[in-house]
Amino acid sequence: MSSLLVFYPQVKWVHVHAVICSGTLFALRCGASLFGARWPRHWLPRYLSYSIDTVLLTAATMLYSMLPAGMFTNHWLTVKLILVVVYIGLGMLAMRAQLPLRRRALLYAAALLTFVSIYGIARMHHPAGWWLLVRPV
Template sequence: MIEFYPVIRSIHILTVILSGSLFALRGAAALFNQNWPYHTGMRWTSWVIDTTLLTAAAMLFSMLPGAMFANGWLTVKLILVVVYVLLGVLAMRRKFSRPTRTVYYVLALCVFGTIVSIARAHHPYGWLLKYLA
């Protein structure tokens, strides 16, 4: 299965880009009171992308099971993924005021950026590494 690692990694990276971009677009549109981000087709698109993303991540993890405990970066990344999803859900909820949803949206984007930086650095500090090292 390891021979498929480069392909699965590429799929994972592509779906990270698609997922983050779609959230950024949908979140911004929702903040401007657009209805299309809430349509079933948009939600299905998001679910398909995120399911593909999580499947690729699980496949990568199954190929390299020791990576979880290498230096903690993957553990931190997974915890932040949960935080990102929760903030994203709160950002898309219409029951909150626009300023509250804006805060959740910006926080979700910051957490997403931190997740990407941790993945690229393969270190729990991610983008902070250059300031703390």
């Protein structure tokens, strides 16, 4: 077990808040860009996004190194990381002004749905995420 484990609550707090900030900033920037706003492409929100995401990934890496290997036996973290890559790709495409508005809107919705799925997987610690709450009748 890592000696850094004593800092787990603080690192998790930073990670959770960075997730909230990153997701909120993406939703605001991309949503505003779909409505024709120019501020989402300004250097300040772009670099703020890079900074938040750097903190987020650093905290995620620290959490990963702190936790025991048995924590990840059901592969929820693997699914979450794959979806993070999908989310980043969808988000990058959704922010491209060259694409038609309808396609960008669909990419934006897909990115937000992926973000919610990632959150569900993280909360449930299971690859099925929110689907665990759906019970067959």
